[in-house]
Amino acid sequence: MPNIFQSLMTNTQTKLLKHIYPLILLVCSFAIYFTYYGSPSAMFWDENYHVASAEKHVQGVMYMEPHPPLGKMLMALAEVMINPNENIDKHKFVETDHIEGSDTPAGTQFTGYRWPSVVLMALSVLFFFGILNRITRQPLLAFLFSSFVIFDNALVIQARAAMLEGIQLFFILAELYCFTRIITSQRVITLKDYALLGVLIGLGISVKVTSAIELLLFVILFGVDQWKNIQEFRYITLLKRLLVAVPAGVVPVVLVFLSVFYIHIGTGTKVIAGHTYKASPEYLQAIQNGDTWSPSTFAIGFRDNWKYMSEYADGVPRLDECKPDENGSYPMDWLLGKKTISYRWDKDTVDGKVEVRYMTIIANPIIWFSVVAGIVLSLGLIMSKFIYGQREKDTALFNWICVFTGLYLSYMIAILQIERVMYLYHYLIPLVFGSINLALVFNYIYREEIIAKSKHLWINLSVYVLLVIAIFAFFSPFTYGIGMTADEFELRNWFSFWKLQVVQ
Template sequence: MRNFLTRHLQKIYLGVLLVCSLCVYTIGIGHPNALFWDENYHIASAQKYIDGVMYMEPHPPLGKLLMAGSEAALGLNSDKDTSKFSQTDYLRDQHMPEGGIEYHAFRLPSALLMALSVLFFYGIVRRISRNPHLAFAFSFLLIFDNALVIHSRAAMLEGVQLFFILGAIYQCARAITAHAQQERAIRLRDYAYLGIWIGLAVAVKVNGAVLLLLFVMLYGADQWESIKHWHWGKLFQHLAITVPTGVVPLLAVFFAIFYLHIGLGSNLPTHKNYEASNEYQQLIKDGQSWSFAAFNQGLLDNWRYMAKYADGVPKLDVCKEGENGSYAMGWPLGTKTINYRWSKRSVDGTTYVRYHNLVANPVVWFSVLASIVLSAGLIISRYVYQNPVKDSALFYWILAFTGLYLSYMIAILQIERVMYLYHYLVPLVFGLINLALIFNYIFYAELHGHSRHTYINLAVYIGLAIAVFFVFAPFTYSWELTEAQFDMRNWFAFWKLQVVR
């Protein structure tokens, strides 16, 4: 039995993680059986693809295309009148057919891809740390975080995007670690594959552009010897090859997805024209939505609309009643939660409320913040005080993921429009990877010495994170709570959780 477990340990770990992830993320995704938050926008957009109606919106189209493909393939609402979905950009009760709709297919791409992304997460940590036990343990943090779960179990974009983000990071880590372990050299196709993954992430939301830093990481590992010896000629010569090798696939994927978006819009909408140019509207009327001319003009019109929409988004106003936005500086602590929707009933004078709240797992989020602080201290000690490092490769990976985290947060702080807590989910995932690596660094000797106490403590920590997930699970899965039970979960005033009476 021991030999069997040793031989098949990776498969067992991946199987356990996948089963847990699928259960947490996908079971019961039809609940709540009602729209909440940006589903009002995204389901309307997805239906327009099915109905062949042109539309524009502030985000690139890949997420909605996948929702539309899922709904078209499963056909759960094929017998219902959803024609009004294509006559609005924001669904309300009056747009719904009698008896409502089934939400499973619209929510499936986000939930399923987020569930599958744990395989990439495991692969990233295992390849960098070369410790499958460590990768297995920390992968549970990706599964059992309340904010990631509630937001991914919806017809929204982050679950889809995080799958492609983790896929891009895995592609980068796989190429670099194989090169570092002298298994093979970094090849041009590694740049091309990375470009495809980044293109897919950016085609969901433009904040995926932070992944362009992965090209820098891959190039740095590829040309490290030339960088150390300042071989400028060789460096620029290699740049001239690798930049187009990575960027061309990225742009090809991005534009191919926009081509589908524009081509599927074969009919003009009846409720608004999105300020589309006369040329673009005429091409649609002439049945030429798949033509190069329509793609060229439609792309320009879409970009113009996206830019104008972004300029029109209001700024954060914390004095406004019901403001759901929050300052980015408070996100690492889980500020501010968002009540996506709620419903209540009273029985014998006792009120029971089903909350659907975006709330953090504090064990996960506070640990990520601690890892960034520790990583910053480690980096400062190395470059300011010239302290030696335990493992150079591991140190550089910590530097890389700390850099990704801080780069995203610094970029977000430059944005004046209102932002929300779920915009932190991307750097949270960077931080989760960094958390596993900084743990590996701190307990380097113990882990390499297979210290039982270290692994027992790690298991207790993961168990605590899972237990806290279930403490806040009523907010994630809309389980009923009384006011007293709500108060037991209102741990921090800065979360600004609001009880419904």
């Protein structure tokens, strides 16, 4: 009887923790991401572009942009639903592609435009937790490592703004959770699984095309689906499955992407003089005729939008590190947080002391350096298996490490092929891959101690997470725009390669 009672208590406790951990994470995530998200009451960095684009959706104005429109559509929807600028005249927002301070009426609030990024990024911690929990079956480990997507300074500043990364990462983590759930369910993989994953990937690509890295999940999913046939070289069976699996996954991606553009083109019923974005005469005539929802107009409009996106990408300058005001950086420099970008600063004098409120994208060094260490360890583990023939101690976990290491490396290799200037926030996607990988590597290395429920292991990991939180708090003035003196700034200027510059 005591054993039965103890077993029941353990099972009940496990079920409670299964729900308590996500709840705690969600509360922390919303607290961190929603804090001061209405501040500054002015735009910074790409907000000047994205707010202009979102407002064009609100007012039904045709526009074209280098990114797909889903992110701006969600910003526009939130602006309409929340309506914080009900009595503000925003007509100048649609007359430009980059809103200047002089075009912004007094009292304008940006909480509506910022809301989708803030909410979706705050919610994405649940996907992160779910991914780790399903792979490791260790809720406490998943809970502790989920702090990485809550307490990273770069993630927080980027997601609490009217920018695209918070929305994009929500869909990327949703895709990864869907993929992980399919694999770990230990059932036959169906064409519906390919289709569901395709819908989520299509949504991610409809925010930013860099989400296309997730198309690799189809390759992995097919490998898992047909592993037995691959091992036995059943080429005919593989080909038959391939002929149905590829359309099942890819068609939803294409349909979602085209649907987003169909809504974008259909709602663009007005043209602002001087802002035709090199649209063809046929497209402009269709808008003038009020025929924006017809299939023929969609075909013309989609062609013009795609052409504009391609030409814009070709026109972006290359990285020039000799420029004193160059904000871009080389992708391999991102691993250690180089280089920070000063999005905005405001200077005040408080009690005779000059204080500057910085809005700067800066890495939480504990997280970023740990992610690099995790990638190095996983590469060593993979080489020991495939080069030196060392047998892995947990095959399933080893395979998952290969998946996330592969995603990380594939993204970085792809980015290195791009000639245009790129920025530190383009590293946030592989940072998420690397954070998951680090948790898996930790679980792999300390597998015996975790099974044995070593108290020392969990205490040490908890202290490590507390350090992550403490460092986040230490650098939070850059994230939330909290005033700092020059001495307080220099106290946080840890590395010269970050290239932080104090405002005198």
